[in-house]
Amino acid sequence: MVSFFQNLVNALQWGSFYALIALGYSMVYGILMLFNFAHGDIFMVGAYIGFFVATGLLALTVSGSIALPGWLVLLLTIIIAMALNSIVGMLVERIGYRPLRDAPRASAAITGLMIGIILETGNLALLGAQRLSFPPLIATETYNIAGVNVTNKKIMIVGVALFLMLVLHLFITKTKWGMAMRAMAYDFAIIPLMGVPINLIAALTFGLGSALAAAAGILYGVAYPILDPYMGILIGWKAFVAAILGGRGSILGAAFAGFLLGFIEIFTATIFPSTFRDLIAYSIILIILTFRPHGLFGEAYSARLRL
Amino acid sequence: MLSVKNLQVSYGKITALHGITFNIQKGEIVCIIGANGAGKTTTLRAISQLVKADAGSEIIYDGKNLVDYPADKIVSELGISHVPEGRHIFGNLTVQENLTLSAFARKDRDAVAKDMEWVFSIFPRLKERQWQKAETLSGGEQQMLAVGRAFISGRNIMLLDEPSMGLAPLLMMDMFAALKKINEEGTTILLVEQNARLALKFAQRGYVLESGQIVLEGPSADLLANPDVKKAYLGG
Ligand SMILES: Nc1ncnc2c1ncn2[C@@H]1O[C@H](COP(=O)(O)OP(=O)(O)OP(=O)(O)O)[C@@H](O)[C@H]1O
Ligand SMILES: [Mg+2]
Numbered sequence: 001m002v003s004f005f006q007n008l009v010n011a012l013q014w015g016s017f018y019a020l021i022a023l024g025y026s027m028v029y030g031i032l033m034l035f036n037f038a039h040g041d042i043f044m045v046g047a048y049i050g051f052f053v054a055t056g057l058l059a060l061t062v063s064g065s066i067a068l069p070g071w072l073v074l075l076l077t078i079i080i081a082m083a084l085n086s087i088v089g090m091l092v093e094r095i096g097y098r099p100l101r102d103a104p105r106a107s108a109a110i111t112g113l114m115i116g117i118i119l120e121t122g123n124l125a126l127l128g129a130q131r132l133s134f135p136p137l138i139a140t141e142t143y144n145i146a147g148v149n150v151t152n153k154k155i156m157i158v159g160v161a162l163f164l165m166l167v168l169h170l171f172i173t174k175t176k177w178g179m180a181m182r183a184m185a186y187d188f189a190i191i192p193l194m195g196v197p198i199n200l201i202a203a204l205t206f207g208l209g210s211a212l213a214a215a216a217g218i219l220y221g222v223a224y225p226i227l228d229p230y231m232g233i234l235i236g237w238k239a240f241v242a243a244i245l246g247g248r249g250s251i252l253g254a255a256f257a258g259f260l261l262g263f264i265e266i267f268t269a270t271i272f273p274s275t276f277r278d279l280i281a282y283s284i285i286l287i288i289l290t291f292r293p294h295g296l297f298g299e300a301y302s303a304r305l306r307l
Numbered sequence: 308m309l310s311v312k313n314l315q316v317s318y319g320k321i322t323a324l325h326g327i328t329f330n331i332q333k334g335e336i337v338c339i340i341g342a343n344g345a346g347k348t349t350t351l352r353a354i355s356q357l358v359k360a361d362a363g364s365e366i367i368y369d370g371k372n373l374v375d376y377p378a379d380k381i382v383s384e385l386g387i388s389h390v391p392e393g394r395h396i397f398g399n400l401t402v403q404e405n406l407t408l409s410a411f412a413r414k415d416r417d418a419v420a421k422d423m424e425w426v427f428s429i430f431p432r433l434k435e436r437q438w439q440k441a442e443t444l445s446g447g448e449q450q451m452l453a454v455g456r457a458f459i460s461g462r463n464i465m466l467l468d469e470p471s472m473g474l475a476p477l478l479m480m481d482m483f484a485a486l487k488k489i490n491e492e493g494t495t496i497l498l499v500e501q502n503a504r505l506a507l508k509f510a511q512r513g514y515v516l517e518s519g520q521i522v523l524e525g526p527s528a529d530l531l532a533n534p535d536v537k538k539a540y541l542g543g
Contacts, residue, residue, distance in 0.1 A: 176408065176411055190395045192379040194411055295353050301381055
């Protein structure tokens with residue numbers, strides 16, 4: 001029982017990463033009918049931006065110009081990196097995808113893969129092959145709750161992830177921009193007839209997804225402080241699987257499936273040897289998708305039309 | 308006020324409009340009638356910039372060439388709204404959200420609130436269903452919502468694409484009575500219809516569109532009395 005709860009804590013942490021990244025895939029798909037295959041690498045860029053922001057803020061603290069506690073540096077890092085990475089996402093949309101809006105979807109998918117490779121190799125060219133280590137902003141404290149070890153970092157990671165999802169939910173349900181996003185997901189073609197610029201909403205969608213990916217990148221850096229240019233590939237694909245599992249375009253589905261993926265992975269690893277983990281975890285997901293091809297929260301038939 | 312000259316639109320190799328010319332004066336109700344595939348929807352889509360006109364086409368509104376505007380600015384800056392064929396309401400949003408969204412670019416909050424009240428006053432059914440998901444509305448109610456939404460999004464000209472489609476006769480009367488009120492509020496109306504009798508009774512002037520060309524034009528009374536129109540569009 002104790003080990004169950006121990007695994008649950010770990011599953012929640014991994015689920016947080018997957019869910020935050022999956023949301024970006026799902027929003028972009030829901031609104032622009034596009035799988036943004038560069039999204040895993042946008043997560044990577046977010047982690048690197050976080051690294052530089054945190055390092056910069058720490059340098060200021062050391063030089064004595066300002067004295068900030070570690071948690072505050074972390075908080076500022078998350079906020080600043082989210083803002084900067086949203087610009088990265090909007091640039092990717094503007095340069096990579098907007099010219100292809102009416103092109104066959106396969107062209108956009110291929111472009112996404114190429115943008116991903118450019119981000120990876122661009123990083124490699126700029127920063128060299130050595131790995132960076134994310135600065136330890138907060139000291140690890142371990143609490144023992146009824147035999148289950150929980151660290152302050154894990155609580156923080158899950159807490160920040162859930163908080164951001166709540167904010168996203170409020171944004172999408174309560175603001176006029178969120179309303180426009182939902183409307184655009186339903187009927188892309190006539191959005192301009194409402195006086196809403198399609199390009200604005202497209203940029204906003206990419207910006208939001210990339211901001212969440214940056215948050216995921218920093219939280220990941222807090223838990224696993226080694227950054228390398230290819231760190232976004234595997235986790236990006238897994239989050240993509242979560243987005244599909246949740247149901248393409250479903251926000252709730254992406255969040256839920258992100259956590260579900262964390263659970264399936266962690267609990268598979270408790271039963272099978274760790275080298276079998278992904279093989280078995282993803283076979284399970286394949287089986288789920290065989291029975292629910294539209295994902296857990298996806299619509300069986302999408303009435304959406306692009307004219 | 309709106310002057311369309313030599314409007315030509317092609318979809319790939321198919322030319323849907325072969326250079327049509329027409330104009331609308333401020334405050335008028337003008338209709339374009341024509342059979343399936345005549346190019347009525349294409350005409351409205353070209354005005355709204357949902358489809359690009361071929362080179363050489365001119366769509367001038369108040370001295371501005373609409374071709375230079377992105378589609379959303381046609382609505383938000385020039386006040387030319389468009390009720391699309393088949394309604395296209397946002398079914399996943401509530402009735403109120405559909406109306407709120409149509410005010411997306413408007414900054415005059417008080418006037419928006421007033422316009423919304425006015426829409427509810429001419430379509431009381433929408434008020435009753437204000438918080439319902441729009442996909443649960445009946446076809447007629449969806450058409451009311453589509454018209455209400457257009458009224459809020461832009462008031463100078465309203466382009467209407469077959470508002471009578473799928474409406475029972477009684478509801479249709481209500482709908483056209485509401486459109487009349489909208490026109491009396493100062494909105495110029497360009498109506499496109501397959502139901503020629505209805506359209507010509509409602510409009511002051513009309514154009515007859517056949518295979519992408521305007522073949523007849525004139526005051527509604529003249530068109531209603533025209534033997535060719537009678538034969539082709541009014542059932543003899
Ligand atoms: N997206 C498109 N791609 C190719 N051809 C099109 C497209 N839209 C319309 N057309 C063609 O253009 C012509 C005019 O179509 P349009 O929809 O404007 O006619 P309409 O008068 O509105 O007809 P209806 O009364 O059936 O609505 C038709 O021949 C149609 O097949
Ligand atoms: Mg039509």
